[in-house]
Amino acid sequence: MITARLNRIAAAGTVCGSIIRLGDGHVISVKAAPDATFLEEVFLWPGLTAPDTEAWENEDTLEQWLTHDEPGGHLYLDVPADAVRELIQDHLGEDEEQDRVDFPPVRFLIEARSRRGHWVVHVEGEMAGRIFREGGVWYARAYGSDAPVECAGAEAAAARLVEFADVAAGRSTTAGQAQARTAAVLNAVATDNT
Structure with missing residues (x-):
């Protein structure tokens, strides 16, 4: 499966963060420097869990403790771009309509x-x-x-x-x-x- 949006983000980087919608309806937000092989931050929105692999072991649990999980989801730091690509492919690839205005339901x-x-x-x-x-x-x-x-x-x-x-x-x-x-x-x- 093609991960065009992730590829663009990894190549160009992000200013604050970019949302990637997955084919099965889940969502991730990523932050990366230009020409990234590792993404600085990967936020898995509520309902999505990270694979149990070494690539995903750097979860920001201090953040969860400080916020008592208030914003929801899970934040991972320094995740290899290939691991994020595998996660996207495991969830039916990237949604074809990434820029759809009716999603997400919050503004x-x-x-x-x-x-x-x-x-x-x-x-x-x-x-x-x-x-x-x-x-x-x-x-x-x-x-x-x-x-x-x-x-x-x-x-x-x-x-x-x-x-x-x-x-x-x-x-x-x-x-x-x-x-x-x-x-x-x-x-x-x-x-x-x-």
């Missing part, structure tokens, strides 16, 4: 955790903000905002950034509600800080 992508313990969230390909966990509580902070908003979990924090992005772009059907709620939260935070 955001959460990057790997930064050294500061924050995750950058992209909404429809644009950086929307960061989510982070402090004292067991998840927060979302939109770019350009000084006030983080408390959320129920990592997914809820990312969803809040999607909502903020929709409000900013005027494309949310609940934009008025989201703006009112956001203003109330930001006013409460500003009041608490004075």
Whole structure:
């Protein structure tokens, strides 16, 4: 089976990460430097497990422990490109419609955790903000905002950034509600800080 998307990623590299849809419906995200024989990061989305081989033994378990598996899936570091290619082939190759807009059902992508313990969230390909966990509580902070908003979990924090992005772009059907709620939260935070 041809792995054209993986081949392009391994040759050109990625800026932050690229999604590869597999033929059986599973998804992986990969990060690589140009001319890569090893991929820096391979994130297996929930429902997909890595083969039990030496190539996949470098799982970032510290990341899982720090996040209590909140974002879901499994992150592997320094995986040989050939091992990723075999995984793709074991799952019916690459989906023929990689750029289909109806997939994935969520509109955001959460990057790997930064050294500061924050995750950058992209909404429809644009950086929307960061989510982070402090004292067991998840927060979302939109770019350009000084006030983080408390959320129920990592997914809820990312969803809040999607909502903020929709409000900013005027494309949310609940934009008025989201703006009112956001203003109330930001006013409460500003009041608490004075």
